[in-house]
Amino acid sequence: MKKLLTLLVVVSAFLSTAHAQGDAKAKTILAExxxxxxxxxxxxxxFTMNLENAKAKVKEAQKGTLVAKANSNKYKVTMTNQELISDGKSQWIYLKNDGEVQINNVDNSEEALNPAKLFTIYEKGFKYSFSGESTVNGKPVYQITLTPVxxxxxxxKVILSVHKTAKNIVRAIIYDKGGSVYTYSVDSFNPNVKVTxxxxxxxxxKYPGVEIVDLR
Structure with a gap:
């Protein structure tokens, strides 16, 4: 399951110095x-994350939660077997089944690994195009296809589903060269929540007996 959480981070970090580019309708939607x-x-x-790879005969699903502070590298991702936490300086990866916590320094560069950037992944490093309208779990959405520069x-390839009126991302389908398809469905989204x-x-x-591995 470690690769599933890792992919969430990789997706959020899939940025380059090239600006996003594409057709006018997609640009307007993404700007909103x-x-x-x-x-x-x-x-x-x-969110719910589904992984499928027909060639490797892999089919997995997990549910998770994300809490993030805007415009920072502070976040917490909780999934079935792992937690990923960052205070902007240090990053903790808690592997529940192994009873282990790995600590690393946070990369605060432009290309930093930040799961919260999943919601703005399209802003850099992609070409984009409007792919039509559809529904996702009964919600009316615009479909936008992203391809890497x-x-x-x-x-x-990444296919984003954007709610037509709320203008938020309700689903992202990610394809990789290994034949894996990752589907992230946002089950609920709450802005401006109060957290300490x-x-x-x-x-x-709070985690007695957990082994701490400091890799800084």
Whole structure:
């Protein structure tokens, strides 16, 4: 299951120095999404992640939650077997089944690994096009297809579903060169939630017996 959480981070970090480019309708929709997300101070989301790879005969599903502070590298992702926490300086990866916590320094560069950037992944490094209208779980959405500017990247395509009126991302389908298809469905999204800063740190006292591996 570690690769599933890792992919969430990789997706959010899939940025390059090239600006996004594409057709006018897609550009207008994405600009509205960006404006909305960047107006938040904090966000919380519940999501479902499905992984399928027919060649490897893999089919997995997990539910998770994300809490993130806007315009920062502070976040917490909780999934079935793992937690990923960052206070902007240190990053903790808690592997529940292994009873282990790995600590690393946070990369605060433009290409930093930040799961919250899943909601603004399209802003850099992609070409985009409007793919039509559809429904996702009964919600009316615009479909926008993203393809990487750099063809050497592992990801080959991302299909975003944007709610037509709320202008938020309700689903992202990610394809990679290995034949894997990752579907992230946002089950609920709550902007400007009230959380304490302690959410973004790992308190070892609450996890007795956990082995701490400091890789800084």
């Amino acid at each position: 999404v960006s404006k909305k997300y960047r107006s938040y101070t904090m966000l919380s989301a519940n 750099d063809g050497k990247k592992q990801l080959t 800063e302690s959410v973004f740190t790992f308190d070892a006292k």
